[in-house]
Every structure is written in C-alpha cells, then in structure tokens.
Amino acid sequence: MHTILAEGPIGLLSAHPDDHIPNSHLLEAARLEGVPVSELVYTRGENGINLRSDDPDFVRSGQRPLESQASATRLGIRSYEQYAETDNDLTGKEYLLAATAVGWVLRHNISTLVTLTTEDHPDHQAVADSAWLTAKMLLERNHNVSILELLPARLRQHADIIVPATPNSVAQAFGAVALNSSQFQTITGIYEDWPNVSGYSVEPASFERLTPYPLLHDAGYRLVQTFS
Secondary structure, three states, rough: HHHHHHHHHHEEOOOOOOOOOHHHHHHHHHHOOOOOOOEEEEEEEOOOOOOOOOOOOOOOOOOOOHHHHHHHOOOOOOOEEEEEEOOOOOOOOOHHHHHHHHHHHHHHOEEEEEEOOOOOHHHHHHHHEEEEEHHOOOOHHOOOOOEEEEEEEEHHHOOOOOEOHHHHHHHHHHHHHHOOOOOOOOOOOOOOOOEEEEOEOOOOOOOOOOOOOOOOOOOOEEEEEEEE
C-alpha cells in the first residue's frame, strides 16, 4: 500500500462520473499521505438510471457530472477531467481512450493508474484494456506507470494490495454517495445491515447500487502490471 503511494501521483481512469466512489478508501489514504489524485472520466453517464424525481432529464441531458464533480472534490481529487464519449458504448474504442489518457498522464505526471473491476460492466472492461494500452504508449515516451484494478468483494482474498477502511474513509464515501442523488436513491439504500456509519443513519433497504464494492470493508486491488 505505502509502496504504491510512494511511487507518486495517482490517476483514476473512469468510465462513468461516479466511478471514483468505490475507491474512497484509497483516496483517503492518498490524501493523508499528500499524494495528488487526478481523475479522467470518459463519459457523462447519460444512459444511466435517473433517481432525481424533481428533474427527470437530469441524467439524460448530461448533467450527472455536476454532482459527481462535487463528490470528487469531497474525496480529495485535485483534478477532474470530463470527456463526452457515449455512455455504454466504450467497447471497441480502447485505442481512442488510451490516446486521450496519454496526454493526461503526462500533464499530471501520474505514476499509478487505477481502474474498476472488469467483470461488472463492459465500459469498465474497455477502460481497463485502455489502461494497458496507455501504459504501453507511455513507455515509448519514457514514462513508466503501474496499473491497479479494484477487485469486487468476493475476490478480495486474491488482492495484491489491501487498503483498509477507516472511520474517516467510510464517512467520506457516504458523503460522496449523498452528493450523487441521481444515481443513489438515498444513503440508506446501499447495505442492509449497517446500523450506523459515522453519523449517517442506515436503515434496511432493497435498493443496492454499489455492488460489488462494500464501502464498509477494506478495498482490495490487483496489481495488473508495472511498466518500466
């Protein structure tokens, strides 16, 4: 864990505007160590669900990044760059995504790229594949990066790096969830058996949005490859 933080700035490669939330424990650890984190978001998440009853077109009209930028700031992300690739349509665009990421990595001198697990969404698979291509392109420019993939809870035992959940990182995660009202019904709608988390009341719920990333537990990352 500390080795990764010691390598230098971290970059989140995200398919969707709220993909930084499952990385809340890593983001809090980076903040405490003074490691800068940047995020590149490829889509505006316009084809996601919309839970804003007061504004039925909030997501479809591309406004979802507005709330996600606020949650990214809360989680300590210093630079948030938003692109407008079509949501749910990143498969087959891996080289384009990688070409976009190369300049971003160099601008922020990023040492470690972080992606979500590839198993729960085809856009996440595309971004993970593009991260590998990005690293290969960067080698040609004499810039070395490592790649971390956040694993689902059921595969945490296979993780190369465990990032502990702390009271503060859990509170930060819940605060970020609360800011994403179009995607998360309520902060009570994530995990059924949480009686109270850092001041947030958690009640039994039937709506679960962050599967497979339980925010109360440690986060496990797989070291995909170190390019050097």
